[in-house]
Amino acid sequence: MKQGQFITVEGGDGSGKSTNLSFVKQLLEKSNINIIITREPGGTVVAEKIRKLLLDKNEETISEQAELLLIFAARAQHIHHVIKPALAQGKWVLCDRFTDSTYAYQGGGRGMDGKLIELLEHKVQSGLTPDLTLLLDIPVMIGMNRVKKRADLDRFESEKKLFFEKVRSAYLTRAENNPQQIKVIDASQSLKKVQKDIVQILSVLTDRI
Secondary structure, eight states: OOOOOEEEEEEOTTSOHHHHHHHHHHHHHHTTOOEEEEESSOSSHHHHHHHHHHHSOOSSOOOHHHHHHHHHHHHHHHIIIIIHHHHHTTOEEEEEOOHHHHIIIIIIISOOOHHHHHHHHHHHHTTOOOSEEEEEEOOHHHHHHHHTTSSSOOTTTTSOHHHHHHHHHHHHHHHHHOTTTEEEEETTSOHHHHHHHHHHHHTTTOTTO
16 A cells, blocks of 8 residues: 655744645545644644643743653654554645644744754654645734734743744745755735645645645
8 A cells, every 4th residue: 555645734823724724635635535634732632631731821831841852742642643554554644733843933933952853853753754844934923913813822822023033934944955845835925825826736746636
């Protein structure tokens, strides 16, 4: 059986990930592709509990090191129980965030050592990387204004503008260094134009769209 494809959707807060993730899912399903949709941190019972710890505004401050280790702990569970089994069965995996988010948020936003992230990536993922990453790029202030309309902001959404500027810069650097995997989409365009770009990019993986 042919191994499935691993697609991730990345972007800063307010970039439209959820909307376009659903669009990609529907697009692939129309092409009769067997696909599962998942997210990070999360995707398993244990990983979802870790997600709650990471996103909630806790009375006890989570250190940068603890944050990074929790993210990779959740990722280890996710890869073992969901991603690798699905790919081995020939399914396509569509994931809301993956390791590029770690380089952007913990590496860029938090200023953590990229070599440490790389080491954890190597140990936890054993070479597993996405076949394709859709990076929804948007100016920080536009994204922040969209996020402010939400009822409750989580621990990451509550960060300051400078944090998100660093996140965006790290994402774009990742894309520049990994052009074959990471495809940048201007998410400040109309939704119709964004999704037209997505269709064009996905056509590289399948001729059934």
